[in-house]
Amino acid sequence: MPIKDCHTEKLIIDTAMRVFFTEGRIYATSQDIADAAGVNRTLINYYFRSKKALFTTVINTAREEFRGNADSILSSDLPFREKTEKFIDDFMNNLIKYPYLESFITVDIIQHRLKKNAYPGFSEKSPAPIRQYLKVIENEMEAGRIPKSTPVHFMMNLFSLMIYPLIMKPIQMNLLDLNETEYNNVLNQRKQIILDTIFPVKSLK
Amino acid sequence: MPIKDCHTEKLIIDTAMRVFFTEGRIYATSQDIADAAGVNRTLINYYFRSKKALFTTVINTAREEFRGNADSILSSDLPFREKTEKFIDDFMNNLIKYPYLESFITVDIIQHRLKKNAYPGFSEKSPAPIRQYLKVIENEMEAGRIPKSTPVHFMMNLFSLMIYPLIMKPIQMNLLDLNETEYNNVLNQRKQIILDTIFPVKSLK
């Protein structure tokens, strides 16, 4: 009754994003979300009609948040290396906030492919800034300023190096025998490591 | 009635591994597994007592299958580069069979962390061959034969480059504007690309 007017809707969205995309709780129910938000479960239906609708809302909200800076960085006229450096910095900052977002999208696509032919939410073509960036990578490779492969592999390497260590944290902690603090320290070093891997230094024997 | 004696148990296991770890259907129910296997749903309980027990069985089966060659390759006395090359080859072959296995393990660990303090299935230390391999990487870095960072980052890079493009196939196909055939072709080139990234050539300007 007090200050819980339109404020509750935002509270539910924020909580759902945290539970799904930050904590990675893929089996979280409406009750779980409501409990985490400290509200009654029926309010989720009141504000969002259904659980699926809430899910769509939070996925789209997070995607827009992600794409905010990324597009303007990629579309800027910065030199290639500086542009890539800023992109990594921005992307990693977002990733730390929502490490499981891409996993959820992937699961969502797989699930939908079983029923319909295509998944409407992702039938769009790749965004223009990405296509433009792929062209630039091709030029850099031809000029010999980065190792020669293909722009697609360059992008795959980049995303792989940024995303995987975060989403597979539990299993990697075990494999590499690191505790929570140690693993977080390692993650903090990743930006520089990724740059060194993408732009290799030439001091090898 | 005809030749369906002990054969059914194996059929259920094989089907469950395919549905879970190859197709990535994380929300698959007992009914889904039974349908995919063409058997009655109650047979899952007859053979495995519960869905959870079936799940544990298939995870352990797949993990053993994975670790089969890997340990002997890492423990062998091959030179570092050849050993790494064989490890990548073996690991990628397994990955193509079960691209979502590690995702399932991660989700499983996250889910269990919410209830108990630790997850018994993964409380073991990292396997000895891995710890041994980490030592070798350290030597290679000190000798300047691979780019200097830390063994942990080297391993993270390696696993990232191998695993991520496979499990995020749906989202990457969209981002990079590739159809199924094109994406599979790219994946086939990954072994070589990964080697070139881990062991960079020195022909840059």
Place this chain on the structure above:
DNA sequence: GTCTATAGCGGGATAGAC
């Protein structure tokens, strides 16, 4: 806008016939 009560469905598990 928020709550309680309840309907309805779907999945997991078991009993018992064959």
Place this chain on the structure above:
DNA sequence: GTCTATCCCGCTATAGAC
């Protein structure tokens, strides 16, 4: 070993009181 029938529980969603 395999099937049918059934029970139970948890989750989603909605009706209706406040």
